Amino acid sequence: MKLFSKIYTFLIFLFLYAPIFVLITFSFNDSKSRSVWAGFTFKWYNQLFQNQEILNALSNTLIIAVISALLATILGTVAAVGINSSKKWTRRIIMNVTNIPMANPEIVTGVSLMLLFVFINRSFGILKPGMTTLILAHKTFCLPYVVLSVMPKLRQMDPNLYEAAQDLGCNPLKAFFKVVLPEIVPGIVTGMMMSFTMSIDDFVISYFTSGTTQTLPIAIYSMTRKMVSPEINALSTLLFGIILTLLIAINLRQIKDKNVKER
Amino acid sequence: MKKRGILFILLLLIFVSGCGIKRDNGEVTINVYNWGEYISNGRDGSLNVNNEFTKETGIKVNYTTFQSNEELFAKLSSGGANYDVIIPSDYMISKLIENDMLHKIDFNNVPNYNMIDEKFKYLDYDLNNEYSVPYTWGLMGIFYNKSLVDEKEEQINWDILWNEKYKGKILMFDNARDAFAIAHFILGNSINSKNENDWYNAAEKLKQQKPFVQAYVMDQIFDKMANEEAALAPYYSGDAVLMKKSNSNIGFVIPKDGTNRFVDAMCIPKSSNRKSEAEKYINFMCRTDVALANVEYTGYSTPHKEAYNQLDESVKNNEIFYPNADIINNTQVFVNLPSNINKLLDELWIQIKTGGNGNPILLLVILLTFVLLYILVLLYKRKKLR
Numbered sequence: 325m326k327l328f329s330k331i332y333t334f335l336i337f338l339f340l341y342a343p344i345f346v347l348i349t350f351s352f353n354d355s356k357s358r359s360v361w362a363g364f365t366f367k368w369y370n371q372l373f374q375n376q377e378i379l380n381a382l383s384n385t386l387i388i389a390v391i392s393a394l395l396a397t398i399l400g401t402v403a404a405v406g407i408n409s410s411k412k413w414t415r416r417i418i419m420n421v422t423n424i425p426m427a428n429p430e431i432v433t434g435v436s437l438m439l440l441f442v443f444i445n446r447s448f449g450i451l452k453p454g455m456t457t458l459i460l461a462h463k464t465f466c467l468p469y470v471v472l473s474v475m476p477k478l479r480q481m482d483p484n485l486y487e488a489a490q491d492l493g494c495n496p497l498k499a500f501f502k503v504v505l506p507e508i509v510p511g512i513v514t515g516m517m518m519s520f521t522m523s524i525d526d527f528v529i530s531y532f533t534s535g536t537t538q539t540l541p542i543a544i545y546s547m548t549r550k551m552v553s554p555e556i557n558a559l560s561t562l563l564f565g566i567i568l569t570l571l572i573a574i575n576l577r578q579i580k581d582k583n584v585k586e587r
Numbered sequence: 588m589k590k591r592g593i594l595f596i597l598l599l600l601i602f603v604s605g606c607g608i609k610r611d612n613g614e615v616t617i618n619v620y621n622w623g624e625y626i627s628n629g630r631d632g633s634l635n636v637n638n639e640f641t642k643e644t645g646i647k648v649n650y651t652t653f654q655s656n657e658e659l660f661a662k663l664s665s666g667g668a669n670y671d672v673i674i675p676s677d678y679m680i681s682k683l684i685e686n687d688m689l690h691k692i693d694f695n696n697v698p699n700y701n702m703i704d705e706k707f708k709y710l711d712y713d714l715n716n717e718y719s720v721p722y723t724w725g726l727m728g729i730f731y732n733k734s735l736v737d738e739k740e741e742q743i744n745w746d747i748l749w750n751e752k753y754k755g756k757i758l759m760f761d762n763a764r765d766a767f768a769i770a771h772f773i774l775g776n777s778i779n780s781k782n783e784n785d786w787y788n789a790a791e792k793l794k795q796q797k798p799f800v801q802a803y804v805m806d807q808i809f810d811k812m813a814n815e816e817a818a819l820a821p822y823y824s825g826d827a828v829l830m831k832k833s834n835s836n837i838g839f840v841i842p843k844d845g846t847n848r849f850v851d852a853m854c855i856p857k858s859s860n861r862k863s864e865a866e867k868y869i870n871f872m873c874r875t876d877v878a879l880a881n882v883e884y885t886g887y888s889t890p891h892k893e894a895y896n897q898l899d900e901s902v903k904n905n906e907i908f909y910p911n912a913d914i915i916n917n918t919q920v921f922v923n924l925p926s927n928i929n930k931l932l933d934e935l936w937i938q939i940k941t942g943g944n945g946n947p948i949l950l951l952v953i954l955l956t957f958v959l960l961y962i963l964v965l966l967y968k969r970k971k972l973r
Binding site: 355356357359360371374375376377380438441442445446452453532533534535536537538542543545546547548549550551552553 | 618620622623624625628629630631635637638649650651652653654655665666667668669670805806809810813814826829833
C-alpha cells in the first residue's frame with residue numbers, strides 16, 4: 325500500500341512537472357525544433373535579452389500583473405471585511421455576486437469589458453484601450469479570488485479579538501490594522517499571489533481589452549503562424565525559476581516564523 | 588497609519604492613471620500591427636528595423652503582432668485600438684477597403700514606392716492601387732518528405748493530399764480560406780467563386796479528405812514534418828528554408844493545378860490619426876536595405892526590385908521563391924468574398940472540422956443538465972446547512 329501511494333504521488337508530480345522540464349530542456353536546445361535535440365546552447369537566452377518585442381510584452385505583462393494584483397488585493401480585502409460583518413443574507417447575496425465573474429466564461433467577461441471600455445471611450449473620451457483598461461480588466465477578474473481567500477481567514481478569527489482591542493483603547497481603524505490585519509495576512513498573500521499569476525497568464529480577457537498594448541501571452545500566440553521562437557522557452561524557464569525561488573523563500577520564512585513562535 | 592494607507596492608495600491611483608497618460612504626451616509613437624515573427628528584429632546580427640526607424644526619425648514604434656487576418660479585422664472593427672500601420676493579406680485588404688476602414692495613401696510621401704515591382708501594383712484586392720504598399724509575397728505549395736513519398740516531384744499535385752496511401756500522414760491547413768482554396772484548385776474552380784454550389788462541392792471534397800488527414804494544424808507543421816510524423820503538408824513557400832533546414836529530406840512543390848499567390852501589404856487604417864508618420868514608416872520599410880533585411884529574416888519573397896537584385900544568387904534563381912512567369916500566371920490571388928459566401932464558408936468549415944451540423948437540441952440538453960446539476964448542488968447545500 326505504501327509503495328502504491330508513493331508511485332501515485334510520483335505519477336502526480338510527473339504529470340504536473342514533465343511539461344515544464346521538457347520546456348526547460350528545450351530552452352537549451354541548439355535548434356529551432358521543438359522535438360529534435362541538436363546540442364546544448366545558451367543562445368536563446370542571449371537573444372531573448374535582445375528581442376525588444378518580447379521584452380516589451382514582458383514588461384507590459386509584469387506592470388499589469390503587479391498593479392492589478394495590488395489593486396485587487398486592497399479592494400478585495402476591504403470588501404471581504406465588509407462582507408464578513410454584514411448580515412447573513414446580505415453576505416450570501418454579495419458572495420454570490422462576487423462569484424459570478426469566476427464562473428462566467430472568460431470570453432463573456434472579455435467581450436463585455438471591451439464593449440464597456442469602447443462605450444466609455446466613445447462617449448466621454450477617457451479610458452483609451454491600452455494599459456489602463458488592461459489593469460482595470462485584470463483587477464476585475466482577480467477580485468473574487470482575493471475575496472475568496474481572505475474570507476475563510478476572517479471567519480476563522482475570533483470576532484471578540486476586534487472588540488477586545490477596542491475595549492483596550494484602540495479606535496476601529498487602529499484595531500483593524502493591529503489585530504485583524506495580522507490575522508488575515510496569509511489569506512491576503514495567497515490572494516495576491518493568485519491574482520498575480522492569473523494576471524500574468526490571462527489571454528482571453530487581455531485579448532479583448534488590450535487596445536494597442538501587447539501582453540506576453542498575446543505576443544506568443546501571434547507567433548504561431550510561423551513557429552514559436554525558442555526564446556519563449558528561455559523566458560518561461562526564467563519565469564519558472566524566479567517564481568520557484570520566490571515560493572521557496574516564502575515557505576522558508578513561514579517555517580522559520582513557526583519555529584520562533586513555537587519556542 | 589490612516590494617512591499612510593490613504594496616501595498609498597492615492598499614489599497607486601496616480602501611478603495607474605499615469606501609465607495611460609504617459610503614452611499620449613511624450614514623443615510621437617506610432618502603433619504598428621504585423622504578423623508574428625514577420626520583421627527583421629536584430630536576431631543573429633540582422634538589422635533591427637524598428638530601432639533603426641526610431642533612431643533616424645525620432646518616432647517611436649509600438650510594435651505588436653497578430654496571428655490571423657481575422658484577428659486583425661476583429662481588433663480594428665471593435666474600435667478598441669488605433670493602429671497606424673497594419674500589414675494584412677490581400678483578401679483582408681479588399682474587405683477593409685469595402686468597409687471603408689483604410690486611408691488612401693499619399694504616394695508623394697512614399698517616394699520609395701517606385702522601387703516596388705510593377706507586377707505588384709493594381710492587383711485584384713486594390714484595383715485602383717490607392718490603399719496598399721506590398722510588403723512580401725509568396726505561394727502556397729506542398730511540403731513533402733522525399734523518403735516517405737513515392738511520387739517524383741513533378742508527379743505531385745494537389746490530389747496527392749487525397750491519396751489513401753498516405754492516410755494519417757497528411758497535414759492540412761487549420762484555416763478555412765487556405766483549405767478551401769486547395770479543394771477549389773482540384774475542382775478547377777476560382778478560389779474566389781461567387782457561386783454557392785462551388786463551395787458546397789469544395790466542402791464535399793474536403794470531407795472526403797478528412798479520414799486521411801492526421802491533423803488540421805498551422806505552426807505544428809514544422810515539427811511534425813521535421814520528425815517525419817507526417818509526410819505531406821500544404822504551407823507557404825516562405826517557410827521552405829526553415830523547413831528544409833530542419834530535415835534535409837523535405838522538399839517543396841508548387842502544384843501544376845495552380846496555386847494561391849498571397850501578398851501581404853502595408854496599409855493605414857482610418858482610425859489612425861498619425862497618417863504622415865505612418866507614411867514615413869511605410870516609406871522606410873520600402874528602403875532597399877530595410878526591405879532586404881526583412882525578406883532575409885522572414886524568408887518570404889520581396890516585391891521590391893532593388894532588394895531582389897541584392898539578394899543572394901541562390902535565392903534569386905530559386906524557383907520556389909521567384910518562380911518563372913508560367914507558374915506566376917497560373918496563380919490566383921484571394922479577394923474578399925461576398926458576405927453570404929463568407930458566412931457559408933464559416934458554416935461549412937465548422938461542419939468539416941466537427942463532422943456535422945451543430946445540433947441545437949444536444950446543446951440545449953447539455954445546458955439543461957448543467958442548470959439541473961447546479962440546482963441540485965444548491966438544494967443539497969441548503970439541506971446540509973439546516
